[in-house]
Structure formats: structure tokens, C-alpha cells
Amino acid sequence: MxxxxxxxxxxxxxxxxxxxxxxxxxxxxxxxxxxxxxxxxxxxxxxxxxxxxxxxxxxxxxxxxxxxxxxxxxxxxxxxxxxxxxxxxxxxxxxxxxxxxxxxxxxxxxxxxxxxYPETGEADGHPGDEATPVPAAAPSAGEPGSEVTSVLQRMEEMYDATYGGFGYEPKQPPWDGVGLLLARYGHTRDRNLLRMATTTLDGIQVGLYDRNDEGFFRYSVSRDWKVPHYEKMLCTNASLAVTYLDAYQLTGRRAYRKAGLGAIKYMQSILFDQPAGLFYAS
Missing domain, CATH: 3.40.30.10 (Glutaredoxin)
Structure with missing residues (x-):
């Protein structure tokens, strides 16, 4: 071209x-x-x-x-x-x-x-020219700020109620989003937040977890998580190991513990270079 x-x-x-x-x-x-x-x-x-x-x-x-x-x-x-x-x-x-x-x-x-644009952004003026904003009232203990509330609302709008996750194909495992849902559930005991998190984790585990060699594949080409892109990344497995073990601590589901430990085992056995003391990225 x-x-x-x-x-x-x-x-x-x-x-x-x-x-x-x-x-x-x-x-x-x-x-x-x-x-x-x-x-x-x-x-x-x-x-x-x-x-x-x-x-x-x-x-x-x-x-x-x-x-x-x-x-x-x-x-x-x-x-x-x-x-x-x-x-x-x-x-x-x-x-x-x-x-x-x-x-x-x-x-x-x-x-x-x-x-x-620029109504959607802040293109008028120069950095530092804006009027001083009025400070918002600090949220009470355990209550999210406006940014977190906005993120949660957006996640609910994008949530795939059938298969979990957010949006459609290709589907990336949203460990940060699931982590937020779990954290907020820990504060609020809102069952809807827990359902969004667990439905997503269940879908990822069914479709992206490698039951032969352990560890998680990078993402799914399909909406239902069942057509994985066959590549395993260090960042994916490290992030999902934390997410699944956090979910295990919160829910007691042994399947989440198994998945989290399996991801750690994969990283230690396949991605870790013992002589160098370093991990490969993939």
C-alpha cells in the first residue's frame, strides 16, 4: 500500500x-x-x-x-x-x-x-486554564467514588449476560474488571456483582484454560470463549492467577483455586528460565 x-x-x-x-x-x-x-x-x-x-x-x-x-x-x-x-x-x-x-x-x-469533539473532551484552552473545580464530597467508608461508579455502570452496560465478559468477539479475559467486581462485592454483598464476576470466570475457565498443559490461552476468537487463540502470555497467566485465587478466597469454589494454581504451575514450569532467573513473556 x-x-x-x-x-x-x-x-x-x-x-x-x-x-x-x-x-x-x-x-x-x-x-x-x-x-x-x-x-x-x-x-x-x-x-x-x-x-x-x-x-x-x-x-x-x-x-x-x-x-x-x-x-x-x-x-x-x-x-x-x-x-x-x-x-x-x-x-x-x-x-x-x-x-x-x-x-x-x-x-x-x-x-x-x-x-x-471538542464537546466530548477538553479541547478548549490550554492546560492550567481551566476554572478551579469545586471539590466533591468524599465518599463514606466503603462507598465508591464517582469514577468507580461510572466504571461499574459502563461494565453493566457492556456485560454479556449469556457467556460473561464484556462486549462480543474477539473476547479478552477482563481480569481488572473482574477484580473490581469482586472487590465491590466484598464491600456491598451485591449478588449481581458476584454473578457478573463468576459467570465471566466460569466462561474463561471452560474455554481458555488448557487442561493438558495448564495455564490460560490469551483470548477467545468467539463470544462463548470456546475458540481460543493458541498463545499463552506471562501477563495473562499472572493476572488470571491472582484473579482466580482472589475469587477462590471470596467464594470458596475449588475450581477457581485449581485454575489459579495451574496458571502459576505453568509459569514456573514453562515460562521460567531457571539459569537466568527470569520469565519469558510468552
């Missing part, structure tokens, strides 16, 4: 955000990885679609980041899997985002976001 027919990506840095401010355009951040199958699919489909290219180059400041080179940006802006698409204002604040999106949906998404 020629340069004229592709998105003109920038590196993460001051240039991109200065352009966002001066041109009053949001930043479109693409989080990708060389090992990510769906990242390559999105490059070959959505990011190669003429209308997507036109919209991105005319209405956004496009920035592309390899998550292995910038794990800090991956941690901050990951939308639940890879590829992640995050829309930011000129100060780097997240406006909205999503994971893999096919071309037709991507066109709609780009049109909707760009038509509402």
Missing part, C-alpha cells in the same frame, strides 16, 4: 498533542503488537479501508504505539484487549475507546466521535 493510501501515523510525543490542540482534533491512539493476530487483521481491513483512512487523517491526529515498546501506555489506555483504539483529548485524557472494530463500524465510530 502506498503512503498516499495509508493512515499517516505519528509516534507518541509532544508533536501529536500540540497538533491536537492547535487543530482542535482528538488524538486517535492505536495500541498494537507484532504478536497480536487481530491487530494484523485490523491493519488489513479497517485501517486499510479508504473511508476510514480519509476520516482518520482529516478529523483526528493518528498515533500508533507498540505495546511492547510502551507498556505504560498500554496499561493506561488498554480498552480490554488488543488491538485497542483510544480517543484522547489534547491533554491525553481518555474520551472513549474500543477493541477490534470492523470497517463499517469503524466508520460510524469515527464519524460519531469527531462530530462531537
Amino acid at each position: 502506498s503512503t498516499e493510501q495509508s493512515i499517516h501515523w505519528l509516534d507518541w510525543g509532544d508533536e501529536a498533542f500540540q497538533r491536537s490542540l492547535s487543530e482542535e482534533k482528538p488524538v486517535l491512539l492505536a495500541l498494537t503488537a507484532t504478536w497480536c493476530h487481530w491487530c494484523h487483521v485490523m491493519d488489513q481491513t479497517s485501517y486499510s479501508h479508504p473511508e476510514v483512512i480519509s476520516l482518520v487523517d482529516s478529523r483526528f491526529v493518528p498515533v500508533r504505539v507498540d505495546v511492547d515498546q510502551r507498556p505504560d501506555l498500554s496499561h493506561r489506555y488498554n480498552q480490554g484487549g488488543f488491538p485497542s483504539v483510544a480517543v484522547l483529548d489534547h491533554q491525553g485524557e481518555l474520551i472513549t475507546g474500543r477493541i477490534y472494530t470492523p470497517p463499517e463500524e469503524m466508520v460510524q465510530f469515527l464519524e460519531q466521535v469527531s462530530s462531537r
Whole structure:
């Protein structure tokens, strides 16, 4: 594909955000990885679609980041899997985002976001020019702040009541989201939060847990978790080991204990380099 027919990506840095401010355009951040199958699919489909290219180059400041080179940006802006698409204002604040999106949906998404900017972000003025906000009342002990409440509401909207998890295929194991649900259940004893967490954990264990060699596969190509992408990552297994053992402590379900310990066993036996004292990433 020629340069004229592709998105003109920038590196993460001051240039991109200065352009966002001066041109009053949001930043479109693409989080990708060389090992990510769906990242390559999105490059070959959505990011190669003429209308997507036109919209991105005319209405956004496009920035592309390899998550292995910038794990800090991956941690901050990951939308639940890879590829992640995050829309930011000129100060780097997240406006909205999503994971893999096919071309037709991507066109709609780009049109909707760009038509509402800067109302959706904070593009007016310069950093430090904003009026001093009135401090919100501190939540009482055990009560979540407004940010946590907003996240929980969004999770309920995206929750897949049939198979667990959030959104549709491809489906990434949402260990941070499940951890939040478990933590809030510990405070509130809200059975709905526990149901969301356990349905998700049950689906992941059925579809992504390797019963032969133990450990978890990276993600599912299908909504029901049963078509895994056959790759095992250190970050996936470390995060899910913690999540499943936390769930075991909260619920007493032995299946969660077995899964958590199995993930640890896999990391120690397969991913750990004894002479070097280091773990392989995958």
C-alpha cells in the first residue's frame, strides 16, 4: 500500500498533542503488537479501508504505539484487549475507546466521535486554564467514588449476560474488571456483582484454560470463549492467577483455586528460565 493510501501515523510525543490542540482534533491512539493476530487483521481491513483512512487523517491526529515498546501506555489506555483504539483529548485524557472494530463500524465510530469533539473532551484552552473545580464530597467508608461508579455502570452496560465478559468477539479475559467486581462485592454483598464476576470466570475457565498443559490461552476468537487463540502470555497467566485465587478466597469454589494454581504451575514450569532467573513473556 502506498503512503498516499495509508493512515499517516505519528509516534507518541509532544508533536501529536500540540497538533491536537492547535487543530482542535482528538488524538486517535492505536495500541498494537507484532504478536497480536487481530491487530494484523485490523491493519488489513479497517485501517486499510479508504473511508476510514480519509476520516482518520482529516478529523483526528493518528498515533500508533507498540505495546511492547510502551507498556505504560498500554496499561493506561488498554480498552480490554488488543488491538485497542483510544480517543484522547489534547491533554491525553481518555474520551472513549474500543477493541477490534470492523470497517463499517469503524466508520460510524469515527464519524460519531469527531462530530462531537471538542464537546466530548477538553479541547478548549490550554492546560492550567481551566476554572478551579469545586471539590466533591468524599465518599463514606466503603462507598465508591464517582469514577468507580461510572466504571461499574459502563461494565453493566457492556456485560454479556449469556457467556460473561464484556462486549462480543474477539473476547479478552477482563481480569481488572473482574477484580473490581469482586472487590465491590466484598464491600456491598451485591449478588449481581458476584454473578457478573463468576459467570465471566466460569466462561474463561471452560474455554481458555488448557487442561493438558495448564495455564490460560490469551483470548477467545468467539463470544462463548470456546475458540481460543493458541498463545499463552506471562501477563495473562499472572493476572488470571491472582484473579482466580482472589475469587477462590471470596467464594470458596475449588475450581477457581485449581485454575489459579495451574496458571502459576505453568509459569514456573514453562515460562521460567531457571539459569537466568527470569520469565519469558510468552
